[in-house]
Amino acid sequence: MKPRFRQSMNWLHTWAGFSFGWLLYFIFITGTVGYFDSEIDRWMKPEISVVNHLENQNEILTIGEQKLEALAPESPQWYISLPASRTPFVKIQWLQLANAETNTPRDWHEKFIDINTGETKEIRSTAGGETLYRMHYNLHYVPELMGYILTSLATMLMLISLVTGIVIHKKIFLEFFTFRPKKGMRSWLDIHNIFSVLPLPFHLMITYSGLLLLMGVTMSSVIDVRYGEGRENHRKFYNETQKDTKVQQFIDLAPDELSLQSVLNDANLRYKNQKISYIGLIDRGSVDEHYKIWFDKFDGIHLVSALEYRIKDERVEIETSTEKAGSAARVYDLFEHLHEGLFANIYLRWLYFLFGLLGAGMVATGMILWIKKKKKPSQSDKNLVMISIVERINIGVILGLPIAIAGYFWANRLLPLNIEHRIDWEVHSFFIALLASIGFSLFRSIKKIWANLLWFTAIVYMLLPLLNLVTTEHNIVSSIQKNDWLMLGFDLSMIFFGLCFVLAAIIMQSKNSLSPSIIKQSDFKPKTKLALKVD
Amino acid sequence: MTFFKNKANSISIIARVLIALIGGFLLANFVAIIISYLPADNVVDGIVTGMMISFIVYTLVVMAVFHTKTAMKAGMWVGSCCIAAYGVMIYIDMVINA
Numbered sequence A: 001m002k003p004r005f006r007q008s009m010n011w012l013h014t015w016a017g018f019s020f021g022w023l024l025y026f027i028f029i030t031g032t033v034g035y036f037d038s039e040i041d042r043w044m045k046p047e048i049s050v051v052n053h054l055e056n057q058n059e060i061l062t063i064g065e066q067k068l069e070a071l072a073p074e075s076p077q078w079y080i081s082l083p084a085s086r087t088p089f090v091k092i093q094w095l096q097l098a099n100a101e102t103n104t105p106r107d108w109h110e111k112f113i114d115i116n117t118g119e120t121k122e123i124r125s126t127a128g129g130e131t132l133y134r135m136h137y138n139l140h141y142v143p144e145l146m147g148y149i150l151t152s153l154a155t156m157l158m159l160i161s162l163v164t165g166i167v168i169h170k171k172i173f174l175e176f177f178t179f180r181p182k183k184g185m186r187s188w189l190d191i192h193n194i195f196s197v198l199p200l201p202f203h204l205m206i207t208y209s210g211l212l213l214l215m216g217v218t219m220s221s222v223i224d225v226r227y228g229e230g231r232e233n234h235r236k237f238y239n240e241t242q243k244d245t246k247v248q249q250f251i252d253l254a255p256d257e258l259s260l261q262s263v264l265n266d267a268n269l270r271y272k273n274q275k276i277s278y279i280g281l282i283d284r285g286s287v288d289e290h291y292k293i294w295f296d297k298f299d300g301i302h303l304v305s306a307l308e309y310r311i312k313d314e315r316v317e318i319e320t321s322t323e324k325a326g327s328a329a330r331v332y333d334l335f336e337h338l339h340e341g342l343f344a345n346i347y348l349r350w351l352y353f354l355f356g357l358l359g360a361g362m363v364a365t366g367m368i369l370w371i372k373k374k375k376k377p378s379q380s381d382k383n384l385v386m387i388s389i390v391e392r393i394n395i396g397v398i399l400g401l402p403i404a405i406a407g408y409f410w411a412n413r414l415l416p417l418n419i420e421h422r423i424d425w426e427v428h429s430f431f432i433a434l435l436a437s438i439g440f441s442l443f444r445s446i447k448k449i450w451a452n453l454l455w456f457t458a459i460v461y462m463l464l465p466l467l468n469l470v471t472t473e474h475n476i477v478s479s480i481q482k483n484d485w486l487m488l489g490f491d492l493s494m495i496f497f498g499l500c501f502v503l504a505a506i507i508m509q510s511k512n513s514l515s516p517s518i519i520k521q522s523d524f525k526p527k528t529k530l531a532l533k534v535d
Numbered sequence B: 001m002t003f004f005k006n007k008a009n010s011i012s013i014i015a016r017v018l019i020a021l022i023g024g025f026l027l028a029n030f031v032a033i034i035i036s037y038l039p040a041d042n043v044v045d046g047i048v049t050g051m052m053i054s055f056i057v058y059t060l061v062v063m064a065v066f067h068t069k070t071a072m073k074a075g076m077w078v079g080s081c082c083i084a085a086y087g088v089m090i091y092i093d094m095v096i097n098a
Helices: A003-021 A021-044 A057-073 A128-138 A143-166 A172-175 A186-196 A200-213 A220-226 A230-241 A260-268 A327-340 A344-376 A383-416 A422-443 A446-464 A464-471 A476-483 A485-513 B002-037 B044-065 B071-097
Strands: A079-081 A089-094 A107-114 A119-121 A243-249 A276-282 A288-294 A307-312 A313-324
Touching: A003 A021, A003 A143, A003 A344, A003 B044, A021 A128, A021 A143, A021 A186, A021 A344, A021 A383, A021 A464, A021 A485, A057 A079, A057 A089, A057 A107, A057 A260, A089 A313, A128 A143, A128 A422, A143 A200, A143 B044, A186 A200, A186 A344, A200 A327, A200 A344, A200 B044, A220 A230, A220 B002, A220 B044, A230 A383, A230 B044, A260 A276, A313 A327, A327 B044, A344 A383, A383 A422, A383 A446, A383 A464, A422 A446, A464 A485, A476 A485, B002 B044, B002 B071, B044 B071
Parallel strands: none
Antiparallel strands: A079 A089, A079 A276, A089 A107, A107 A119, A243 A313, A276 A288, A288 A307, A307 A313
């Protein structure tokens, strides 16, 4: 390859990655946490009572149906979620239609049911796991469209950085196995390479699929030109892309026997290996009244339903969705599922999580490298001040996000249950914690920021199980007794993360006490010049 | 002298960034539209194909813009590709509607 090509691509790699680096880091961290959104949601709603015996589905369904009958007799859509591995509780949801007389808006409602008493439970109002994971593409405070465009732009730059990152390496395979510790800049570069190359297929997949998920917004002009302009047309287009190939068949069930119970029993008989997690009664009272079943693998109502029951020609017909109708839509579907990882079991889920963190680490080490390269004595004083500010903000962001997430959890337990806008304040706490850590980094002596913040992060994570013990009835011992594995898993994970931060803090402290000659920058001699000479 | 050089340098970089971001976006859109006319399972599927490929096109265009020797040259290339792609787009549209 021509050296000039590598040089120009190196420039592009550096700046494409740097320009949106902090946003990318934010996206990586909040998106990665999103792989455990259900688990986080369970922790943030400690009032939920979990169900351990998953086999008693009919009884649960009866209770759910009775509750819906009492709470939402006029609602056109009912959903009952049965206990499943990631959601071991009973939840009912319904659509409240807009009513001009009582001045109630169109809204979705949900209630959790305590199966022991058969009553609904009051759950604290919380932003939950969903808000946390949604942040990685809506950025919460900005208008929705703006959030989509900004994250897409950052993702596009990420893709460019990945591709250019691949082409600038002469020996990508060899460099992957190279780690030269205690060599200052060299070591950072090696770590950056390892974080990037080890999960490279994941990084490419997650970046590209991230772009695809928002392409209806970012490439909307293609839809305008080829399909039709306006919101209505775009919605129609989206619905058409989501169309499944469907197979219908009539079954031996008397139409007047069709009910939630009979649908559940029939589906259980037909798919013995699948666990039903969701049952919906949709378009109640209309001509098109039908039942929908979702299996555990497709947990959540925004995904493909597996089974539909409806009455047609005075017989009961079932409809199975197999796959998307078009081949491009199938590819899209594949990427979407890969991105969201909803099919992943607990082991794969942790792998997703780990790779997500490696992605965040890749961005973080990239930012650190940029700063280290710029921080030369030859720079003018003004530039050095600027670089020092960037360096401080960078540390504040890198450690600020874990702190912010902990702040989000702390707020969930500490905010009074009856304050107004509680949900908003949980999210505000997230960003206040992030800003506070950036603020702290700006004024603390630069040598001490890393260690100070790491110790602080370690403490806030380690104390979370204790906070859980003090503010709720849950703790590690009671979770084991109640077989509440999600609660236990969350508490243990927090201790584990806390220990990781302790380890990092100890390493950082011992590094700071080393003689500076070992980590001096002159050890690094770049083979290629990094600045692109532009004519 | 160095000041002048730096200034020319930064203007050229800003030009490249603009060409890459805006020109690349336009070209990616045009290519997506052209691809969507190719035979596919149905119209919607063709559009989805075009949109999915557009991101790869965008990446390649950005890389090309920063690889080209001068910003001027890069601008000319992206500009002429855009015009050509636009022409093809109009032509296909005419043929189909005729």
